Amino acid sequence: MTTPVTIVGAGLGGLVLARVLHVHGIPATIYEAEPSASARTQGGQLDIHEADGQRALAAASLTEAFRAIIHEGGQASRVLDRYGAVLFSDSDDGKGGRPEVLRGDLRRILVDSLPAETIRWGMKLTGVEPLDDGRHALSFADGSTVVAGLLVGADGAWSKVRPLLSKAQPEYTGVTFIETYLRDVDVRHPATAQAAGSGALFALAPGQGIFAHREAGGVLHAYVALSRSADWIAAIDFSDAAAATARIAAEFDGWAPELMALITDGENAPVPRPLHTLPIGHRWDRVRGVTLVGDAAHLAPPAGEGANLAMLDGAELAEAIVAHPGDIEAALAEFEATMFPRSASAAADASGILGLCLGDRAPFSLVEFFAGHGDQRTAV
Numbered sequence: 001m002t003t004p005v006t007i008v009g010a011g012l013g014g015l016v017l018a019r020v021l022h023v024h025g026i027p028a029t030i031y032e033a034e035p036s037a038s039a040r041t042q043g044g045q046l047d048i049h050e051a052d053g054q055r056a057l058a059a060a061s062l063t064e065a066f067r068a069i070i071h072e073g074g075q076a077s078r079v080l081d082r083y084g085a086v087l088f089s090d091s092d093d094g095k096g097g098r099p100e101v102l103r104g105d106l107r108r109i110l111v112d113s114l115p116a117e118t119i120r121w122g123m124k125l126t127g128v129e130p131l132d133d134g135r136h137a138l139s140f141a142d143g144s145t146v147v148a149g150l151l152v153g154a155d156g157a158w159s160k161v162r163p164l165l166s167k168a169q170p171e172y173t174g175v176t177f178i179e180t181y182l183r184d185v186d187v188r189h190p191a192t193a194q195a196a197g198s199g200a201l202f203a204l205a206p207g208q209g210i211f212a213h214r215e216a217g218g219v220l221h222a223y224v225a226l227s228r229s230a231d232w233i234a235a236i237d238f239s240d241a242a243a244a245t246a247r248i249a250a251e252f253d254g255w256a257p258e259l260m261a262l263i264t265d266g267e268n269a270p271v272p273r274p275l276h277t278l279p280i281g282h283r284w285d286r287v288r289g290v291t292l293v294g295d296a297a298h299l300a301p302p303a304g305e306g307a308n309l310a311m312l313d314g315a316e317l318a319e320a321i322v323a324h325p326g327d328i329e330a331a332l333a334e335f336e337a338t339m340f341p342r343s344a345s346a347a348a349d350a351s352g353i354l355g356l357c358l359g360d361r362a363p364f365s366l367v368e369f370f371a372g373h374g375d376q377r378t379a380v
Helices: 012-023 053-059 063-067 103-112 190-196 230-234 241-250 257-264 306-323 328-358 364-376
Strands: 005-008 028-031 045-047 077-080 086-090 100-102 125-130 136-140 145-148 150-153 171-182 200-205 208-215 219-227 271-277 290-292
Touching (some): 005 136, 012 028, 012 306, 053 063, 053 306, 063 103, 077 364, 086 364, 171 257, 190 200, 190 208, 190 219, 190 257, 200 328, 219 257, 219 328, 241 257, 271 328, 290 328
Parallel strands (some): 005 028, 150 290
Antiparallel strands (some): 045 100, 077 086, 125 136, 171 219
């Protein structure tokens, strides 16, 4: 008999893990701190790759549902300099292997694929204690406790499960993204809409840039990137939206007006997203009864791989559990042996992509990368 699986975190990795287990008749329970699936927005567009994200969704028997939420045209991309000159442009001919979907839509089809009792919403984990027999006692903010026979930390960058396995803590990369939105862009911001095109926009210079993606309904979802110290970012009062916007915009003085609009004309208050990373090659010695997936295991800068790797982690862990009924340690050892080198390689690549985008030769370094990688282009 296979031990029921306890998962902390209802992100993409934890949801795929639970779904693939469900397909194979293995029970799992997810404990999620958010009060409901709709408690907050779930981020922007994700490009889902054939080799990992799409493979995971196939293992979850959700390929058809995935195809139904694809944003047609979203694989187009272009690179601009700070003056708005187009240095590279590629259209979406429908033949690329990385179709785009909204993270919220993807999470929804995963949540809907699970029995209602699988996810326990509003369960904020406050502590985990190992027991003598490989089980773990979990404590929650509401005062309740549970004992896990197999515990999987799918709880992201600031995982509360990770300390059972590793002393590693996320470190600031030196880059912060500031999230902004423009809506009804074709009518209200036609010049910006034209500059962005139908898919991903990379407007770059050394140490700064604007990454944007067109979403359904005439939305441009942008991340304004700055290579600045944590103290520099902390000195900005983001509770004062106008002042924060002005401070960020000042760093982009001289940029093309159609690009500046992504900073100055957003309908939402700007939200800082400091980028953190675990050490490249982060791993741990086998600890009985517990493992990690996704950002909890291998947090890296955004480079189009994080969601895909998290989903593949979930699928492969589930498949290992299925392949080793009654032998959880064999399943975890098999999973980690594959996950460690894969995530190390992806983390190194992600760090390199961030350097191409914001390094001394930006934007030309990214143009050269895109030109040389054809259908394997990666979007931040």
